Amino acid sequence: MSNKAPVTYEVRTPVFDIDRVVSELAAVRHQWRGGRQRSTEPGGRELPSREAVSEIMAGLRGALFPMRLGPVELRQESEDFYVGHTLDLALHSLYTQVRLELMYVARYEGKERENIDQQALQIVRSFSRSLPDIRSLLDSDVIAAYQGDPAARSVDEVLLCYPGILALIHHRIAHCLYQLGVPLLARIAAELAHAQTGIDIHPGASIGTGFFIDHGTxxxxxxxxxxxxxxxxxxxxxxxxxxxxxxxxxxxxxxxxxxxxxxxxxxxxxxxxxxxxxxxxxxxxxxxxxxxxxxxxxxxxxxxxxxxxxxxxxxx
CATH class of the missing domain: 2.160.10.10 (Hexapeptide repeat proteins)
Structure with missing residues (x-):
């Protein structure tokens, strides 16, 4: 048996000087905001949320194509209920994000801040009424991709697999938002698809029916x-x-x-x-x-x- 003493190790908790970093980051933020005449007073979020827009877009994709892009357990007999419930959640969330953008513009461009709630409501209502037309445009895009690509075996494959179709779903929605006067939200929606597909379509671009982007990157x-x-x-x-x-x-x-x-x-x-x-x-x-x-x-x-x-x- 060995007579050597067991080796012991001292475990030290790392120290990162968090308080100092937090303080210095706060100073940089205040300098940035002050240089652009932005408020440094305590308050809530000023800008729309990329995460919220991502969730909205996921809901809208499901509502537009419930049996293909909706939940895996969805059945056709529940389709309308799912679409109604999903749209209700997505549109209420969109209203919040639209209001944030309108407030942001009013605050920093010196525009009237009255009636913003009504403006936001009207924008979201107009957007919701455009969804059937958006679905029809996207149907024409899916058909164009199926007919234009000999490798496509079905329209379902096109919808589920083609990056060009994902980019166009986002673009058709983003273009509608752009036209309704919320370009920041439109740009966020477009950039979410850009990040996933490598296809960069500005929401201001006007695109007709039956548009096909093959491969797309x-x-x-x-x-x-x-x-x-x-x-x-x-x-x-x-x-x-x-x-x-x-x-x-x-x-x-x-x-x-x-x-x-x-x-x-x-x-x-x-x-x-x-x-x-x-x-x-x-x-x-x-x-x-x-x-x-x-x-x-x-x-x-x-x-x-x-x-x-x-x-x-x-x-x-």
Whole structure:
């Protein structure tokens, strides 16, 4: 038997100087808020919550497609009850978030703070009445994806699996909120899908029926883009701005039309970049990795090598 004494270890509780870090973080926050004329007085949350919007979007997805994106135990005989209950929760939560955004804008842009509750109620009511139209638009997107992809075995597979459809569910909802005057909530809803899919669609973009994003990763669609009906685009396509006008003091001007107009029946293949307020004419086909900064006539086929348009070669 060994006569060695047992080895003992001293366990020390780590010390992180939390009080000091908390104090210094508070000082940085106050400096930030003071520099932007924001209130440093105690109070509740000023901005909408990303977590709350995520829960709202999950509820809305389920309400729009209850037997596919709703709870696994749902039965058709309970479908309407589930939709009603889920919408009631989602819309009440949305009302709270809309009110927060309206209060935020009124506080920091010097707008009237009266009647905000009524404004929020009207926005959510208008949004709720738009849901049947949103569902119809999404049905057209699902059908376009099924018909446009030979690998799709069913419309159910498209709805359950395709990242482009998830991005469009969020976009159709976000675009409605954007039009109703709550752009921050719309942007949060859009960015939730961007984080999951790699598809970046600004909620201001106007998109027609039957839109199909195949694969989708790296797609970017800017705020003032206008996309017609039955358009198909592939991964890594950018519909972006060519330049950003500034005013006399160098501040970027907001809201100007600066993104492309894509007319009906256009196909844009992977890696193509279309910049500026240019128009891609009806039925045009834009080949992969092409860089477009000027209008493309209807029916054109544009490739890296050039395209044949009415008997002549047109280079991008």
């Amino acid at each position: 790296g797609v970017v669609i800017g705020e003032t883009a206008i996309i017609g009906a039955n358009v198909r685009i592939y991964q890594a396509v950018t519909l972006g701005a060519k330049r950003f006008p500034a005013d006399a003091d160098g501040t970027l001007q907001k809201g100007l039309p600066r993104h492309p107009v894509v007319e009906d029946e256009v196909v844009i293949y992977a890696g193509a970049t279309v910049l500026g307020r240019v128009t891609i004419g009806r039925g045009a086909v834009i080949g992969g990795n092409v860089w477009i900064t000027q209008d493309v006539p209807a029916g054109s086929h544009v490739t890296q090598a050039g395209s044949l348009q009415q008997g002549r070669t047109v280079h991008p």
